Amino acid sequence: MGEDRPGWKGRGGWRRTAAGAALLLVAALAQAQSQPRGDLADLSLEELSNIEVTSVSGRAEKLSSAAASIFVISGEDIRRSGATSLPEALRLAPNLQVARVDSARYALSARGFNGTVANKLLVLIDGRTVYTPLFSGVFWDAQDLMLEDVERIEVISGPGATLWGANAVNGVINVITRPTQATQGAQVGGGGGNLERGSAFRHGGALGADGHFRVYGMYFDRENTERADGSAVRDGWHKGQVGFRADWGGAGRGFTLQGDAYAGTLDQSQPGKTSIDGINLLGRWNQRLAGGSDLRLQAYWDRTEREIPGTFGEVLDIFDVEFQHGITPAAAHRVLWGGGYRHGRDRVRNSAALAFLPADKDLDWANVFVQDQIALGATLELTAGLKLESNDYTGWEHLPSLRLAWKPAADKLLWTALSRAVRAPSRLDRELFAPGSPPFTQLAGGPNFRSEISKVFEIGYRAQLSDALSYSITGFYHDHDHLRSLEPAPGGGFALGNLMEGTTQGIEAWGSYQMARSWRLSGGAVFLDQDLKRKPDSLDPTGPSALGNDPEYQWMLRSSHNLAPRQELDIMLRRVGGLPQPSVPAYLAVDLRYGWRARRDLEVSLTVQNLSDSSHPESGAAPARSELARGAFLKLRWTP
Amino acid sequence: MNLRALVLALACLLAPASAAAQGDARAAEVRIKAAFLYKFCDFVEWPTAAFAAPGDAFTVGVVGADALADELAAVVAQRSVHGRPVVVRKLMQGAPLAGLHLLFVGGRDGGRLPEALAAAKGRPTLTVTEAEDGGDPGSVINFVLVADKVRFDVALPPAEAGGLKISARLLAVARKVVAGSS
Numbered sequence: 001m002g003e004d005r006p007g008w009k010g011r012g013g014w015r016r017t018a019a020g021a022a023l024l025l026v027a028a029l030a031q032a033q034s035q036p037r038g039d040l041a042d043l044s045l046e047e048l049s050n051i052e053v054t055s056v057s058g059r060a061e062k063l064s065s066a067a068a069s070i071f072v073i074s075g076e077d078i079r080r081s082g083a084t085s086l087p088e089a090l091r092l093a094p095n096l097q098v099a100r101v102d103s104a105r106y107a108l109s110a111r112g113f114n115g116t117v118a119n120k121l122l123v124l125i126d127g128r129t130v131y132t133p134l135f136s137g138v139f140w141d142a143q144d145l146m147l148e149d150v151e152r153i154e155v156i157s158g159p160g161a162t163l164w165g166a167n168a169v170n171g172v173i174n175v176i177t178r179p180t181q182a183t184q185g186a187q188v189g190g191g192g193g194n195l196e197r198g199s200a201f202r203h204g205g206a207l208g209a210d211g212h213f214r215v216y217g218m219y220f221d222r223e224n225t226e227r228a229d230g231s232a233v234r235d236g237w238h239k240g241q242v243g244f245r246a247d248w249g250g251a252g253r254g255f256t257l258q259g260d261a262y263a264g265t266l267d268q269s270q271p272g273k274t275s276i277d278g279i280n281l282l283g284r285w286n287q288r289l290a291g292g293s294d295l296r297l298q299a300y301w302d303r304t305e306r307e308i309p310g311t312f313g314e315v316l317d318i319f320d321v322e323f324q325h326g327i328t329p330a331a332a333h334r335v336l337w338g339g340g341y342r343h344g345r346d347r348v349r350n351s352a353a354l355a356f357l358p359a360d361k362d363l364d365w366a367n368v369f370v371q372d373q374i375a376l377g378a379t380l381e382l383t384a385g386l387k388l389e390s391n392d393y394t395g396w397e398h399l400p401s402l403r404l405a406w407k408p409a410a411d412k413l414l415w416t417a418l419s420r421a422v423r424a425p426s427r428l429d430r431e432l433f434a435p436g437s438p439p440f441t442q443l444a445g446g447p448n449f450r451s452e453i454s455k456v457f458e459i460g461y462r463a464q465l466s467d468a469l470s471y472s473i474t475g476f477y478h479d480h481d482h483l484r485s486l487e488p489a490p491g492g493g494f495a496l497g498n499l500m501e502g503t504t505q506g507i508e509a510w511g512s513y514q515m516a517r518s519w520r521l522s523g524g525a526v527f528l529d530q531d532l533k534r535k536p537d538s539l540d541p542t543g544p545s546a547l548g549n550d551p552e553y554q555w556m557l558r559s560s561h562n563l564a565p566r567q568e569l570d571i572m573l574r575r576v577g578g579l580p581q582p583s584v585p586a587y588l589a590v591d592l593r594y595g596w597r598a599r600r601d602l603e604v605s606l607t608v609q610n611l612s613d614s615s616h617p618e619s620g621a622a623p624a625r626s627e628l629a630r631g632a633f634l635k636l637r638w639t640p
Numbered sequence: 641m642n643l644r645a646l647v648l649a650l651a652c653l654l655a656p657a658s659a660a661a662q663g664d665a666r667a668a669e670v671r672i673k674a675a676f677l678y679k680f681c682d683f684v685e686w687p688t689a690a691f692a693a694p695g696d697a698f699t700v701g702v703v704g705a706d707a708l709a710d711e712l713a714a715v716v717a718q719r720s721v722h723g724r725p726v727v728v729r730k731l732m733q734g735a736p737l738a739g740l741h742l743l744f745v746g747g748r749d750g751g752r753l754p755e756a757l758a759a760a761k762g763r764p765t766l767t768v769t770e771a772e773d774g775g776d777p778g779s780v781i782n783f784v785l786v787a788d789k790v791r792f793d794v795a796l797p798p799a800e801a802g803g804l805k806i807s808a809r810l811l812a813v814a815r816k817v818v819a820g821s822s
Contacts, residue, residue: 040671040672041674041678041679041715043675044679045676045683045810045813048790049791049813181786181791182813184812184813185811517719565682565723600807600808600809601807601808601809639808639809639812640808
């Protein structure tokens with residue numbers, strides 16, 4: 001099925017993206033071989049151009065049998081959703097919980113623990129880790145890209161720590177953009193509606209004998225949200241971003257250079273405006289060595305700046321270098337090993353309200369990992385892996401995993417996995433003080449904060465029942481220990497500690513059914529049961545509700561219908577259960593997109609979000625929280 | 641088991657696997673090319689004169705690629721091209737080409753290309769080949785394998801000679817485009 005192309009990316013910067021290549025292959029190969037004919041013919045020219053046809057190593061095959069709960073959002077899915085930002089596009093993954101907090105902020109997680117400072121999800125864009133060591137989460141307003149250039153987004157719920165490292169506790173999001181070969185020529189798009197306006201352009205061309213490039217630029221502005229009583233929340237914002245990517249070489253040897261820069265301004269309730277700026281540059285080199293092993297090397301620099309007048313300011317530089325080597329030492333073994341080093345240079349401007357102490361901090365992380373995929377016969381495969389990762393706060397952490405996949409037939413896979421994942425302390429866990437100067441009557445850091453540990457058991461099954469019908473179902477059980485709690489500090493006030501524990505269990509399922517050649521239905525659901533509690537010696541005043549605010553269930557249903565050769569109608573229903581604390585009512589959102597290819601080179605589309613209600617909240621406490629209003633967006637896309 | 645026996649045993653284990661993998665890859669390539677052939681039709685305009693009557697079928701001829709012809713026939717079974725039903729014919733070398741809207745000539749050697757394509761020259765027939773990269777196959781579209789992916793080059797002069805109009809979108813995806821007179 002279109003979105004459930006199995007693929008498993010390697011971890012880490014280029015591991016991830018390096019693995020990108022392998023992954024792509026896997027996914028593409030799996031797709032080419034196991035998809036019904038209709039699906040191939042329904043792909044776009046660009047997508048067809050990107051399918052690899054040769055199985056160069058067994059690894060790819062293995063990846064297609066990834067023993068994990070993985071959902072893939074295709075670029076085509078994104079286009080047909082009408083999404084205008086990365087977090088909106090992520091709503092397409094049934095295994096993610098996406099709650100829009102206001103105009104710019106999102107709470108986004110998998111398997112619970114959701115909030116604006118959700119900290120158990122690892123997010124990568126083309127191999128670049130975009131979570132901030134400030135709180136181990138993602139500033140979603142800072143992370144965006146031209147969605148037209150996204151090839152696929154792999155969403156893995158569950159731990160991916162052995163390959164991806166600490167922080168990949170509850171999930172990994174892997175955004176992979178198209179190779180520049182696939183984005184040649186120009187594209188101009190723009191649109192507007194009652195809630196936002198935006199435009200973007202991209203141009204791609206050749207670069208020497210075996211290279212290609214693209215450059216892009218985008219700009220948008222988004223309106224304030226409003227509260228339930230109709231009053232405006234001061235959260236409108238606008239942002240501009242430019243970037244480029246260049247690729248040289250082919251399968252045996254390749255080099256990629258890419259970068260982005262952005263600047264945005266956000267309204268805020270206090271006087272002044274929040275500004276966000278960033279720039280990043282990434283280089284990645286891969287080479288097939290004699291003997292058939294694959295070597296990949298990636299390095300990047302990523303600067304993010306955030307200035308929140310009256311509260312906080314930060315300039316963060318991340319330098320990251322990683323390598324990965326894939327070898328086949330014996331017939332039944334495929335080994336992937338590698339290592340990485342990461343340096344963070346964080347400069348914080350504190351305020352009267354809060355302080356990170358010390359304000360300036362240099363952080364270092366190092367890791368080595370090895371993973372062996374062992375064929376135990378024709379249909380059985382065991383993957384054993386271990387990563388060792390060090391951080392400044394707790395030293396070396398070990399992240400092992402064991403995965404077993406049984407593939408009785410090409411279109412059936414039963415898998416199970418045991419993992420130990422770790423969320424290492426972030427600056428927030430150790431060094432946040434409030435107020436901004438002594439005495440710290442509210443919060444006095446977390447001098448003894450240690451890593452949170454999750455031991456995870458998963459079991460899953462996925463199958464392609466026919467050319468038209470496929471599905472995936474996963475059961476999971478997470479046993480968490482040393483979760484963050486707030487404990488009385490010796491000198492008065494509170495400090496962060498680790499006296500919360502508990503379990504999270506649930507079921508994730510999704511499937512896709514091709515009703516007719518021109519009509520596909522897909523859907524998914526998550527049922528989540530959390531049992532989190534204070535340990536007996538904890539004096540936490542809030543309790544487990546501080547750890548996250550999660551629905552017990554959510555489901556979605558999508559219909560993608562080609563009404564006529566040049567007309568598309570997409571409808572998405574999303575039902576999200578109520579959130580307990582603070583209470584947010586359950587809601588049903590209906591989104592609709594009508595697309596019309598008016599000419600060969602011109603696409604017109606109208607997207608309506610929240611067709612079913614005039615507005616609803618998705619996060620936060622009433623009455624101050626934002627409600628998400630019904631929105632309409634008319635878009636033109638010209639591909640001359 | 642001594643080393644030699646072990647190596648031999650491994651070789652025996654591996655050989656069928658790699659052969660199967662190659663077979664799979666070739667099958668995938670055929671499927672992708674068949675899908676491409678179908679997709680191409682959306683991005684090419686044929687002159688009205690190419691069809692004798694409004695309801696006439698869209699006719700595809702395939703020379704020297706039976707597996708691809710079968711695959712394409714399966715792809716178009718439930719589909720139409722420009723609102724017309726599609727007929728796929730396996731053709732022998734030298735068979736008459738009148739009435740064909742798309743002609744695919746299989747094989748990488750290029751030996752039979754000149755003859756097959758000469759007969760299509762000047763006709764409103766979209767000619768597609770999979771000739772060795774680097775030469776001039778004489779067709780409108782030529783498939784090439786680049787980094788294990790199926791890509792294609794487009795030559796506009798033969799398209800213009802046949803009165804075919806190729807959309808810019810198709811050209812945007814092409815690896816190389818040989819420009820025409822206009």
